[in-house]
Amino acid sequence: MVNNTQQMATRMSGEKRRIQILEVAIRLFAKQGFSGTTTKKIAEEVGVSEAMVFKHFANKDKLYADIIDYKACNHGLEDPFAEISEELKAKDDFGVFYGMALNALRHHEEDKDFIRLLLHSALENHELSKTFFESYVSEIYDFLSGYINQRQKEGVFIDVEPKIVVRAFVGMMIHHSMSNTLWDPEQKILKVSDEQAAREFANILLDGIKK
Amino acid sequence: MVNNTQQMATRMSGEKRRIQILEVAIRLFAKQGFSGTTTKKIAEEVGVSEAMVFKHFANKDKLYADIIDYKACNHGLEDPFAEISEELKAKDDFGVFYGMALNALRHHEEDKDFIRLLLHSALENHELSKTFFESYVSEIYDFLSGYINQRQKEGVFIDVEPKIVVRAFVGMMIHHSMSNTLWDPEQKILKVSDEQAAREFANILLDGIKK
DNA sequence: TACAAGTTAGTAAGCACTTACTTACATGGA
DNA sequence: TCCATGTAAGTAAGTGCTTACTAACTTGTA
Numbered sequence: 001m002v003n004n005t006q007q008m009a010t011r012m013s014g015e016k017r018r019i020q021i022l023e024v025a026i027r028l029f030a031k032q033g034f035s036g037t038t039t040k041k042i043a044e045e046v047g048v049s050e051a052m053v054f055k056h057f058a059n060k061d062k063l064y065a066d067i068i069d070y071k072a073c074n075h076g077l078e079d080p081f082a083e084i085s086e087e088l089k090a091k092d093d094f095g096v097f098y099g100m101a102l103n104a105l106r107h108h109e110e111d112k113d114f115i116r117l118l119l120h121s122a123l124e125n126h127e128l129s130k131t132f133f134e135s136y137v138s139e140i141y142d143f144l145s146g147y148i149n150q151r152q153k154e155g156v157f158i159d160v161e162p163k164i165v166v167r168a169f170v171g172m173m174i175h176h177s178m179s180n181t182l183w184d185p186e187q188k189i190l191k192v193s194d195e196q197a198a199r200e201f202a203n204i205l206l207d208g209i210k211k
Numbered sequence: 212m213v214n215n216t217q218q219m220a221t222r223m224s225g226e227k228r229r230i231q232i233l234e235v236a237i238r239l240f241a242k243q244g245f246s247g248t249t250t251k252k253i254a255e256e257v258g259v260s261e262a263m264v265f266k267h268f269a270n271k272d273k274l275y276a277d278i279i280d281y282k283a284c285n286h287g288l289e290d291p292f293a294e295i296s297e298e299l300k301a302k303d304d305f306g307v308f309y310g311m312a313l314n315a316l317r318h319h320e321e322d323k324d325f326i327r328l329l330l331h332s333a334l335e336n337h338e339l340s341k342t343f344f345e346s347y348v349s350e351i352y353d354f355l356s357g358y359i360n361q362r363q364k365e366g367v368f369i370d371v372e373p374k375i376v377v378r379a380f381v382g383m384m385i386h387h388s389m390s391n392t393l394w395d396p397e398q399k400i401l402k403v404s405d406e407q408a409a410r411e412f413a414n415i416l417l418d419g420i421k422k
Numbered sequence: 423t424a425c426a427a428g429t430t431a432g433t434a435a436g437c438a439c440t441t442a443c444t445t446a447c448a449t450g451g452a
Numbered sequence: 453t454c455c456a457t458g459t460a461a462g463t464a465a466g467t468g469c470t471t472a473c474t475a476a477c478t479t480g481t482a
């Protein structure tokens with residue numbers, strides 16, 4: 001439970017310890033929520049006295065806030081459209097939606113803690129979810145609905161409110177990731193690779209399931 | 212804050228009080244989670260002393276367990292296919308998916324607390340979410356994927372793993388409901404009626420967005 | 423008047439957070 | 453090369469408050 005990986009009889013630099021506390025806190029908040037996680041438990045898992053937590057973070061709320069910054073800087077919030085720039089240029093519709101989906105699914109899988117953290121914060125009306133959705137999600141909405149709008153004008157897509165299409169598509173991905181992290185982690189109901197899921201989601205969105 | 216609706220200077224019958232406590236607890240657990248809700252707060256909102264809560268429920272965990280029973284019996288778990296039986300018989304594909312979607316969206320809207328409660332319990336690894344998903348959700352998966360399978364055999368639907376299709380469709384609905392309850396309750400990003408959302412989701416699933 | 427509904431006034435344990443202190447270590451002048 | 457010194461890492465032992473939960477009592481009503 002304590003001091004899990006390596007023995008550190010010696011002390012750590014402040015910055016290293018800070019990050020260590022942050023990462024333990026992320027794991028615990030993700031697992032048990034904000035109010036379900038005690039500062040004592042965090043300190044215990046880090047292998048340090050509780051006072052150290054408060055040396056690095058003014059209070060528990062500030063620790064939470066700093067997790068947001070940390071996550072926002074280190075993870076997930078780089079440009080989500082960089083990897084599909086070629087498909088965008090080529091107006092390769094399947095490539096665009098497949099790329100977006102695959103990207104998202106892989107990301108979610110790598111960082112399940114982040115999904116849980118986001119959900120916890122959304123349920124507890126914390127800032128993280130607001131920040132995340134206002135900056136990140138609405139950007140995706142704007143971008144994708146812009147793309148759809150353009151393709152509608154070019155006569156390639158049918159005339160339907162682009163934001164509903166985005167909601168449908170984002171829903172496929174998020175729900176799939178949430179199923180795999182929250183409700184069906186053993187994937188009893190459905191077990192598919194990220195590639196297959198992304199491919200089918202993109203196909204369904206573009207062509208539907210009717211012959 | 213206290214005693215919000217009607218004056219009750221007189222006392223209540225045990226059973227009525229029990230249900231009142233249950234319903235207040237549901238609202239608070241939904242809002243702030245299990246560990247974020249105190250028994251004191253519950254008693255306060257009911258307008259009764261904290262000891263009364265423990266007269267009716269042996270402890271906080273038992274209160275939570277009884278909420279599950281209460282919700283499972285009273286709400287949400289009636290047959291979700293009853294209302295689309297005619298469309299099913301007529302093999303009206305749009306009708307089937309539109310009906311399912313509209314049904315789900317309306318249900319979620321009526322009972323936002325239930326969504327929040329489910330999410331909280333999923334995140335906290337409580338029993339409610341397991342029970343619900345094993346009994347209710349997997350039933351929907353079986354049923355819908357059965358329908359899709361049948362229509363594939365009849366040569367009407369393309370050949371794609373039915374459960375992926377169900378995941379995509381369920382994802383549209385759940386994510387839409389979650390957006391409206393959790394992340395964008397003012398519907399800034401997207402504001403549509405349940406009917407329109409259901410119609411577009413069904414159309415997208417069946418026909419896609421390409422011309 | 424019997425008995426259930428209700429309260430008051432607790433308890434021990436747990437919570438976030440603080441205080442007052444001790445230790446390890448890098449550094450620079452002798 | 454030594455070791456005094458400043459500083460940052462670290463701790464033990466609290467603080468006052470909140471928590472879930474209880475016991476012993478009072479009150480309303482059928």
